[in-house]
Amino acid sequence: MEFQLVYPMAAMVLLTTVVLVRTVLGRVAAVKSGEVDARYYKTFQGDAGEPRKMAQRSRHFVNLFENPVLFYVACITAMVVGQGAGLVLWLAWAFVACRVAHAVVHLGSNSIPPRMVAYGASWIVLLAMWGVLVVRVA
Secondary structure, eight states: OOOTTHHHHHHHHHHHHHHHHHHHHHHHHHHHHTSSOTTHHHHTOOSSOOOHHHHHHHHHHHHTTSHHHHHHHHHHHHHHTTOOSHHHHHHHHHHHHHHHHHHHHHHTTOOHHHHHHHHHHHHHHHHHHHHHHHHHHO
16 A cells, blocks of 8 residues: 555644644734633634634634545545555645645735635645546546
8 A cells, every 4th residue: 555645644734733833822822912802712702702813813723624624534545545646646745735825825915816726726636636536446
């Protein structure tokens, strides 16, 4: 079996960890500065809410548990069926690149057009990965 897909999977875990750390540090800073009442984080509800930048980070962190879940499943499936190299591996790295680009835009300028392109591209790559896997297994 080919296990090279572990590396793009690890890259996605690293990206998720970086976003998590930035989110937690931002929340702590927002509470310390008085921008957010710490009680807000008990249920993520309240009159004041959280600052826009913190909401962006929080939303992005949650987003990393949406379509990337299908990526992880595709990678594990590919390794199990012995298709973890070649085109599938290339597509896996392309997915990671798209997700990194999406994170840079979403957590930076948050400009909608490039963010949509990166997000849409990640879906196209993910669907291509699944398509290649289905064809090869069939």
